[in-house]
Amino acid sequence: MPDSEEPSWPSSDEDTGSAKLPDQEYDGQSTAQLRVPPPASNGSGGGPTDNFTVPKITPEQEPKSWFAAKVPPPPQEEQPWARQAPPQPVGQQDQPQQPPRPEQQRPEQPRPDQQRPESQQPPRPEQQWPEQQPPRPEQQRSEQQQRRPEPPQQQRPDQQPPQRIDMQRLEPQRPEPPQVRQPQRPEQQQQPPERREPPRQPEPVPPAPHMAAPIRIEPTGESHPAEATTESPVTKAEDEPKPKRKKRGLLIGVFVLLLVVALGVASALPQVSNRFKLPWAPNAPKGDEPVPVAVTLSLHGPDTDGAAPTAEGVANAVKAAAGSSTLGKLTGSVVDPANGAVLWDKGSSEPLTPASTTKVLTAAAALLAVDHGFQLSTKVVQGTQPGTAVVVAGGDVTLNAFAAGKDNFYPGSAHLDDLVAQVKKANPDIKKIQLDLSAFAGSATAPGWAAADAPSTFMAQVAPVMIDGGRTAPLDDHSMRVSNPSGVFAQKFAEKLGASAAGTATAPEGAKVLGEIKSAPLTELTNAALVHSDNLLAEVLARQVAIATKGEASFAGGAKATLDVLKQNGFDLTGVELSDGSGLSTLNKIPAKVLSQVLAVAAGPDGKDPRTAKLRPLLAGLPVAGGSGTLEKRYDDSNSSDGKGWIRAKTGTLSGVNTLAGVVLDTDGRVLVFTLMSSTAGNSDTDSVRAALDVVAAKLRGCGCK
Structure with a gap:
């Protein structure tokens, strides 16, 4: 083991053995001091102990070892008396020491009475007793890196330093032993160095670079300096980047x-x-892709390139059915919309009471004059008095009183709760609700209506705002309508706000808007008016036509606006008279050819007539034979079942009046437009007349008409 390395000799400095030297006093706590044997007589001179000294090793001569951390040692002044002769093992005290090499001898004569201060005395290595188990090399390494020297303690002058025995270095490694000179003292034997124990603290410090070399004891009793280890692991400083x-x-x-x-x-x-079509994707195929199979479509669009139907063929097809006495006075026409040709005509220029087929003209005028995305508004503004709100009615009679997420009779209608929430948020202190009904003008009923027509199961008094179309049962189209629908709305709305209804008023100009809701678009309103033959919606549409054309939103204003719009769009309205927009008035007169003319434009080929694009939604609102609306429960008779699903038509029924106007797809794939108007003044059997009309239309489906 090199001189610069520090052996690990843990000791509690308590001598537990029973042996002691005869000339020493033993206190039971101090370590027994062993005498250092005199050097062998080799002619080098010197007394028994005066020639012992520790060679000074310069940093260049200091051997490299894994015990030494690459940290510069603290500067220490070399003192002659600090040098200590290497301790001798027990049992070898009488054997002479080997003299040091001449080049390493540096005699220094310290003064006997000079003592080194306690703070400058070098640390004494710890003693390891033979009975202790030597620690593992890696444990020894860790302990030496964590050891810091304790402050030195004063050595008693009457004690000699104990002999240190290194039991950890018994490996057979034999480097050249260092040579040690022994200093001579003139007056007394070698002054024993004062003992200094290293502290037991967790902070690691580098070991003292100059320590006495440990001695290896052979089984025969001979002692030899321990060989220095050749292990050179990377020091901690080199491992810092790791x-x-x-x-x-x-x-x-x-x-x-x-x-x-x-x-x-x-x-x-x-x-x-x-x-990414991963194997565990939900849409990943569960098996092999099926083999494609040929599919023949049974439904296809109208055929405009095939053989055109002829007037003779149509006349032969409907001759028998149209001659039924059940129909009374029958007028009508059949038109090919592909070219506008009239294929069958029976008194089509004679104006007759159209009943609900009047809605065809009303819906057509609305689609031509009003934007298809237009929505009816119901707005609430701040009133003139504090705590007062005014509902500005905009004509929406489809308001939904159900909770959000549930439709009433009109799908897509605005919810009253949404309006309530907006008003509460804008002004939670509303205490009174007033109605501004100025959007509509005139009477609540039209000329030609019977007294029992409104309220009834099919009509309510016309007003610009109401809930569920005025129905007492929101989902039942045949339920009785309320007598004052706008007043019912005001009461319902006020209750939801925690306020009270306070009659009618005119909204202030530029008043703050507290909330607003809107109806479904215009196209959906026209569909509802046609499919269910909704009289109230038809009157609302007629008034919107009047408003769009700067007319008066009344029965008369709506009727006039409807005729004006149709005339402006090129339709011949000769003989047409209108008193309302729904057809409830018995005063209305429409020739069959006018209805056929409007429907033919709506069913015409795309791009041929600019009016067709605007009127096409009219066909979507026509009820399907045996499928929807007012035709849902018709065409069940064996004589008319051929037309089931192939006919779409608007119905009209009043006392002694039955009409049917629509389109049919014949077996050749050609679309035909027809209008049938029956007047049976003395026949009150409406069902039989309807059935007779259905048979005529069904004949058009199966004729081929060539």
Whole structure:
């Protein structure tokens, strides 16, 4: 073991043995001091102990060892008396010491009476007793790096330093033993160095660079200096960059792990797995793709390139059915919309009472004059008095009193609760509700209506605002309508706000808007008016036509606006008279050819007539034979069943009046437009007349008409 390395001799400085030297006093706590044997007589001179000294090893000569940390030792002043002769093992005190080499002898004569201060005395290595188990090399390394020297303690002058025995270095390693000179003292034997124990503290400090070399004791009793280890591991200073590399590697590993987890989670999402067609995707095929099979479509659009129907063929097809006495006075016409040709005509220029087929003209005028996306508004503004709100009615009679998410009779209608929520948020202190009904003008009923027509199961008094079309049962089209629908609305709305209804008023100009809701678009309103033959909606549409043309929103104003719009769009309205927009008035007169003319434009080929695009939604609102609306329960008779599903037509029924106007797809794939108007003044059997009309229309379906 090199001189610069510090052996590990843990000791509690308590001598537990029973042996003691005869000339020493033993107190039971101090370590027994062993006498140092005199050097062998080799002619070098010197007394028994005066020639002992420790060679001074320069940093260039200091051997490299894994015990020595690359930390510069604290500067210490070399003192002659600090040198200590290497201790001799027990049992070898009488054997002579080998003289040091001449080049290493540096005699120094310290003064006998000079003592080194306690703070400058070198540390004494710890003693390891033979009965202790030597620690493992790595444990010894850790302990030496953590050992710090304790403050020196004063050595008693009458004691000699104990002999240190290194039991950890018994390996057969034999480097050249260091040569030690022994200093001579003139007056007394060698002054024993004062003992200094290293502290037991956790902070690591480098070992003392100049320590006495440990002695290896052979089984025969001979002692030899321990050989220095050849192990040269990388010192702590060289390992300083490693923790950074380890930390960087750990961070990279954590990042990669997080990336893998994120990719795993993302790939488990249905959207991602479906997009990249992963095996576990929900849309992944469960088996082989099916073999394509030939499909023949049974439904297709109208055929405009085939053989055109002829007037003779149509006349032969409907001759018998149209001659039924059940129909009374029958007028009508059949038109080919592909070219506008009239294929059958029977008194089509004679004006007759059209009943609800009047709605065809009303809906057509609305589709031509009003934007298809237009919505009816119901707005609430701040009133002139504090705590007062005014409802500005805009003509929406489809308001829904159900909770959000549930439709009433009109799908897509505005919810009253939405308006209540907006008003409460804008002004929670509303205490009175007033109605501004100025959007509509005139009477609530039209000329030609019977007294029992409103309120009834098919009509309510016309007003610009109401809930569920004035129905007492919101989902029952045949339920009785309320007598004052706008007043019922005001009461319901006030209750939901925690306020009270306070009659009518005119909304102030520029008043603050507290809330607003809107109806379904115009096209959906026209569909509802045609499919269910909704008289109230038809009157609302007529008034919107009047408003769009700067007319008066009344029965008369709506009728006039309807005729004006149709005339402006090129329709011949000769003989047409209107008193309302719904057809309830018996005063209305429309020739069959006018209805056929409007429907033919709506069913015409795309791009041929600019009016067709605007009127096309009219066909979507026509009830389907045996399928929807007012035709749902018709065409069940064997004589008319051929037309079931192939005919779409608007119905009209009044006392002694039955009409049917629509389109049919014949067996050749050609679309035919027809209008049938029956007047049976003395026949009150409406069902039989309807059935007779259905048979005529069904004949058009199966004729081929060539």
